Amino acid sequence: MSTTTSVTTDLAYQQCINPDCRTTFPVRQVAFACPSCGDLIDVVYNWDRLPVPKSLKHFESKWSKRLDPLCFSGVWRFHELLPFAPSEMVVTIGEGQTLLQPANKLAEFVGQNPGRLYLQYEGMNPSGSFKDNGMTAAFTHARMVGAKRVACASTGNTSAALSVYCSATSYGFQAIIFIGSGKIAYGKLAQALDHGALTLQIIGDFDDAMARVKQVADRLNIYLMNSVNPFRLEGQKTIMYRVLEALGWEVPDWIVVPGGNLGNSSAFGKAFLELKHLGLIDRIPRLAVINAAGARTLDELVGRHHLTWNDGLPDAQITSGYYGSMDASGAKADTIASAIEINRPVNLKKCLRALDACNGVVRHVSDQEIMDAKAQVGAGGMGCEPASAASVAGAKRLREEGVIGPDERVVCILTAHQLKDPTATVAYHSGDPQQFEKVLGSRGIHRAEYSNKPFVVANDMEDIVRALLQNFGDS
Ligand code: F0G
Numbered sequence: 410m411s412t413t414t415s416v417t418t419d420l421a422y423q424q425c426i427n428p429d430c431r432t433t434f435p436v437r438q439v440a441f442a443c444p445s446c447g448d449l450i451d452v453v454y455n456w457d458r459l460p461v462p463k464s465l466k467h468f469e470s471k472w473s474k475r476l477d478p479l480c481f482s483g484v485w486r487f488h489e490l491l492p493f494a495p496s497e498m499v500v501t502i503g504e505g506q507t508l509l510q511p512a513n514k515l516a517e518f519v520g521q522n523p524g525r526l527y528l529q530y531e532g533m534n535p536s537g538s539f540k541d542n543g544m545t546a547a548f549t550h551a552r553m554v555g556a557k558r559v560a561c562a563s564t565g566n567t568s569a570a571l572s573v574y575c576s577a578t579s580y581g582f583q584a585i586i587f588i589g590s591g592k593i594a595y596g597k598l599a600q601a602l603d604h605g606a607l608t609l610q611i612i613g614d615f616d617d618a619m620a621r622v623k624q625v626a627d628r629l630n631i632y633l634m635n636s637v638n639p640f641r642l643e644g645q646k647t648i649m650y651r652v653l654e655a656l657g658w659e660v661p662d663w664i665v666v667p668g669g670n671l672g673n674s675s676a677f678g679k680a681f682l683e684l685k686h687l688g689l690i691d692r693i694p695r696l697a698v699i700n701a702a703g704a705r706t707l708d709e710l711v712g713r714h715h716l717t718w719n720d721g722l723p724d725a726q727i728t729s730g731y732y733g734s735m736d737a738s739g740a741k742a743d744t745i746a747s748a749i750e751i752n753r754p755v756n757l758k759k760c761l762r763a764l765d766a767c768n769g770v771v772r773h774v775s776d777q778e779i780m781d782a783k784a785q786v787g788a789g790g791m792g793c794e795p796a797s798a799a800s801v802a803g804a805k806r807l808r809e810e811g812v813i814g815p816d817e818r819v820v821c822i823l824t825a826h827q828l829k830d831p832t833a834t835v836a837y838h839s840g841d842p843q844q845f846e847k848v849l850g851s852r853g854i855h856r857a858e859y860s861n862k863p864f865v866v867a868n869d870m871e872d873i874v875r876a877l878l879q880n881f882g883d884s
Pocket of ligand 1: 565674824
């Protein structure tokens, strides 16, 4: 292993986040945990020796060079802010062409004043979720180190993204994915199968699959693509750069994001800490991380057990005690938002750092709140899958509590596309009681206040016209 003194002179290197350890090693070393103490790893830069732009406006010059894949990509046009790879090693499929959408109709539902709510729609990525932002960076690193077999455990979107990056590039990558049994939404499973991933369905849930894939990757020397991979998070930082870009480089008041494995929230915190350090922004927005009620480890640990970053030394006893009691009671994550059905978030510590840096808050929302918010998202603009709508449900909750002010500028992250999980959407809207009960009722969802029910009508001209006239509404 390399020592601290030899690699800290590199422009970029890897470093353990534990202040009592701080082991450093080169970018080209493959490790998904600190080789000394097993803690999480950061990618760290010697910014003083790197060509950092003086202003974020610098990135606007990339727009005129869209024929260059590194300027076209919504990740790599910010290459100077994730400078761990030479340009010729970058693996890109045109990710990050995403949209910050003003959401005035939804603002009313959330309780924000007009013009104060935005949706950052990451469903426009090639694989339909925010994961592509991270995959492009991790695949770039995999290419730099000559990896060929790449694996992840997934609730669906990571595996879909990984599969697309293997099938759509020509560097000889093989996709290996671990999924829990019966836990993955069909849209996502369809992607992995269609793109030719070697798919292992573990008899267990995501937390089981995650624990296994780490062991297997270690034993068979497979490159791990979950968000414990610090290069994934480097790519996900750019979601925040694009939000700033769309706001004319103004910092919003709040970023609201669903929390599952806590990669996004961790990446966002790192992005803002670095931008502030570099003098590219003058303040950091507040961060709200929203769990589903049935998978609310972060909210329990932070809200109830007062776990904090504590300068890099969060009280490990709080976490182990919580996991111990979860194991003793046989508790398993359970939510309609299957993407965030996770009880042991691997990036917990980094998320605590982000919450500390961003004066953050954590909440959980019920499956009912998630599905209602999702219907409102769909009615007011781009659609999303249930997990994504947790951000909107969370913003509404924080607004009701008065934590978010009505005039504050709020950006909710819509993490993935509506078509990822059509089962949940159709069950909510269809009005079919059996379907409703099977998919939603069993999860404590009893109302579909915002449903848009299809009408059944005989194949008869008069009946059809009557049905339409009765249901046109006033608009
Ligand atoms: N939203 C969606 C649509 C997701 O797929 C995920 C995570 C999250 C939110 C949570 O993000 O982990 O950064 O806190 N999905 C992972 C997967 C776990 O396997 O696809 P996070």
